[in-house]
Amino acid sequence: MARVRKTVTIRGVAEEAGVSLQTVSRVINGGPNVRPQLREKVQAAIDRLGYVPSLAAQRMSGSRSYIILAINDRERTLADWRDRMGTDWVDQMLLGGILTCSKHGYRMMVELVDTHSDHVERELGAALSALQPDGVILTPPHSENPLITDLLAHRGIPFARIGSDAPGAGIRLTMGDAGAAHLATSRLAELGHRRIAMIAGPAQYSLSGWRIEGWRRALVEAGLPHEGLLEVGDFGYDSGARAARVLLDRNPDCTAIIASSDQMALAALEVARERGLDVPRDLSLISFDNTPIVRFTQPPLTAIDQPIAETVSRAVEQLIARSPETDDSAVIEIAAALVERASTAPAPAKTPDHG
Amino acid sequence: MARVRKTVTIRGVAEEAGVSLQTVSRVINGGPNVRPQLREKVQAAIDRLGYVPSLAAQRMSGSRSYIILAINDRERTLADWRDRMGTDWVDQMLLGGILTCSKHGYRMMVELVDTHSDHVERELGAALSALQPDGVILTPPHSENPLITDLLAHRGIPFARIGSDAPGAGIRLTMGDAGAAHLATSRLAELGHRRIAMIAGPAQYSLSGWRIEGWRRALVEAGLPHEGLLEVGDFGYDSGARAARVLLDRNPDCTAIIASSDQMALAALEVARERGLDVPRDLSLISFDNTPIVRFTQPPLTAIDQPIAETVSRAVEQLIARSPETDDSAVIEIAAALVERASTAPAPAKTPDHG
């Protein structure tokens, strides 16, 4: 019969060290006003007993919960998982979040919430009541949903909004979407492309607008046209295929496409293949996201790498360091980078043969 | 000044419904012996106030924590994340875990732990003390680490071991590795392949052995040789490349390879390309895992789909339903499936030209 060792509590430590509970508590939390000698003694007792404070008890006694809650879109996440498309957002959020949280003694929890459903508030409210997180990280499109941001603001829970610069409460972080799109477009212009199309994301995402803006600005700067070169998808494969077809039908002289998601880029690649267009000889392709799959396509895709992990990491640090009334006016921007692979090349010397 | 609504507690509900705390508690937990009429009244009060019990308080008062902890290998996970290889294990664990947990009012938390480090026990012990989870899910190689399983058994925390059939405490679940390898090998034999090689995983994973066993058995049944056709890798790309080179050097007449991970299969694909071998004309390839990337390689890979999500889901259900002393003797097996894509084809009519 394995004697189950009784849980070590702060009381056990106090007895072991011969001090009061409060003193142990001070040592745990790095409180001030403890003589170094005593602190060491208590710390030794903690180590000897292998004591770790109970998160539940800490939370109960009015202190922090040491939990950061990351909210993701349920529908998209589940669809991606089920289709085995991978969920780079979740992966990268965890990478950035777990590491940074654990560095500060926090933990990260992932919650899936339906944006569109009319019980967002109930769902999220339940999670908040149950978990009582010290901070919440909102990804698009939740970061732009006033129902959600209002709820959090009203409850007084610090939160970070990724991919939204709409004014209002909350720390705001963006990944330089306009700049990234501008960079990608300029690069294509440098390579001699004259008709550079874009497959954008849906309008309800602010970042869709920013990317369009960056693309358009780069075209204007390069003296290139943009009429008829914009199509909108929903980030998914099918919408990307449709958009690519429309784009190529309408613009036989189009030699480059920027897609606002990897899946849409993949679709464009397939459409090009269908039509006998070689990538990158006849058509250059740049995608947004840089998820694992685009490294293994034929050819590997040039892509804009979204620094999700770093952004989430920054968000976590902001939330943890947060004093109740900090200034949220600034938008923190983490720049995205362009990863050049084999799907981009100089524009063909002449218009591709059409006859 | 946004008036921050005071948190609704069980006391508020009790007052609203005009009953005692205990009665509300009974309603929350679906306890017996509450008259339907009263139950409804209390439920109405709960709904009206939007009350949700605090997890921390529930845990404090000796009840469950409603948390399931999933342990993953830190090293591998971080490497995969950083290399942007995707982490299908984590993805699929979350898919299966989060959904099943939330169905039962539980939550899932992911913890990364170093298997090899000598402070496994301290790390895991800290997590257990802090979180006090109601159950733990162990993935390979943790599921086979006696330090970990002993720790959990000693603490009396129910746990599930995925990919281990070693006797001992804990619910055991496997994904039919032997059967899957047998299936893949038989399929290749049916296609006329005579020399079917395997790139196995490291020996410290039981599942590596099972896969080898399934492969060997299928070969024996088909009257085919297996000498010199086995190489061992570490699941990573580089080791796969090395193994593929050794295998092809040693067996110029080898026409099919089964790799024990997608990354090793990808490496084999690249090695084949280097050597001018066409996949699948000259060489058939089957991989284990079926992560997102193998659908987009050229050609898309035939792969064994590991039912991770379903396995984790089953594990969660077992853990939740667990009574302190249930029988752990049976091993639950969730069968893997073979997804046929374009990397497998009938064996070439003759030995590939070699000269």
Place this chain on the structure above:
DNA sequence: ATTCCGTTTGTGAACGATCACAATTTGGGG
């Protein structure tokens, strides 16, 4: 010495729920 003030340590209450048990109600049989 004495006083004072800042530093260090200790004490009881509180957090929000459940547990064990006590009190009350209910429903049938005698």
Place this chain on the structure above:
DNA sequence: CCCCAAATTGTGATCGTTCACAAACGGAAT
């Protein structure tokens, strides 16, 4: 109509920690 057991409801005590505040300590200024 009474009594008893079962069903229903209520009452402290309790979990492990921090909070607010009180007490003891120590050194410098008086």
